[in-house]
Amino acid sequence: NAGVTQTPKFRVLKTGQSMTLLCAQDMNHEYMYWYRQDPGMGLRLIHYSVGEGTTAKGEVPDGYNVSRLKKQNFLLGLESAAPSQTSVYFCASSQGQSSYNEQFFGPGTRLTVL
Amino acid sequence: GNSVTQMEGPVTLSEEAFLTINCTYTATGYPSLFWYVQYPGEGLQLLLKATKADDKGSNKGFEATYRKETTSFHLEKGSVQVSDSAVYFCALLNTGGFKTIFGAGTRLFVKA
Numbered sequence: 001n002a003g004v005t006q007t008p009k010f011r012v013l014k015t016g017q018s019m020t021l022l023c024a025q026d027m028n029h030e031y032m033y034w035y036r037q038d039p040g041m042g043l044r045l046i047h048y049s050v051g052e053g054t055t056a057k058g059e060v061p062d063g064y065n066v067s068r069l070k071k072q073n074f075l076l077g078l079e080s081a082a083p084s085q086t087s088v089y090f091c092a093s094s095q096g097q098s099s100y101n102e103q104f105f106g107p108g109t110r111l112t113v114l
Numbered sequence: 115g116n117s118v119t120q121m122e123g124p125v126t127l128s129e130e131a132f133l134t135i136n137c138t139y140t141a142t143g144y145p146s147l148f149w150y151v152q153y154p155g156e157g158l159q160l161l162l163k164a165t166k167a168d169d170k171g172s173n174k175g176f177e178a179t180y181r182k183e184t185t186s187f188h189l190e191k192g193s194v195q196v197s198d199s200a201v202y203f204c205a206l207l208n209t210g211g212f213k214t215i216f217g218a219g220t221r222l223f224v225k226a
Contacts, residue, residue, distance in 0.1 A: 004157075031212050033213075040218070041218070042203070042216055042217065042218040042219050043158075043203070043216045043219075045213065048212075048213065050212060058213075090157050090158070092157075092158075094212065094214075101207070101212075102148060102150075102160040102163060103158075103160075103214055104159075104160075105157030105158045105159065106157050107155075107156055107157050108155075108156070108157050
């Protein structure tokens with residue numbers, strides 16, 4: 001099992017460019033999440049999905065879009081990147097609706113927007 | 115609403131010292147509590163968890179006890195190693211929920 005994988009690992013964008021971050025999990029998990037991690041801010045939830053074909057907004061959704069066309073994949077899109085979106089992005093997944101379920105994290109994508 | 119508060123870092127210790135990282139929570143219902151660890155350059159991974167009051171989670175020499183009366187879940191280790199240097203996150207997941215609430219993280223440095 002690869003667990004949760006993310007591509008790319010690093011990316012540098014210019015302001016206004018677009019990109020898509022890909023997250024894939026091979027654990028058949030229902031729930032998937034995108035977080036951003038900034039110094040001193042901990043983890044902030046951007047968007048999440050409770051199943052194939054569903055998405056919902058988290059704490060900081062502005063400037064991002066997501067799609068979950070297949071259960072194993074969760075895509076995060078930046079349509080017009082801004083310097084404020086410079087961050088480390090983590091994808092995570094978890095099993096069904098139970099309070100016992102921990103989240104499994106990918107290794108992260110470090111994004112710099114110039 | 116639900117929230118997690120953990121002690122600010124960084125915490126700097128010498129090898130073999132005793133570690134405590136404080137964590138308190140606010141939640142409706144009966145949450146499960148977690149400690150996650152993030153090693154440099156990696157994603158978070160589960161360190162230990164406890165799902166009901168008075169449960170003790172333990173792993174790799176770390177322990178935390180779910181104290182409902184004080185709404186706390188403090189992380190302890192009797193003798194830290196340099197390899198324990200990382201950021202530690204306390205977190206809660208409420209009954210029937212699917213969004214984990216994370217604390218801000220506490221960075222630990224262990225010196226040889």
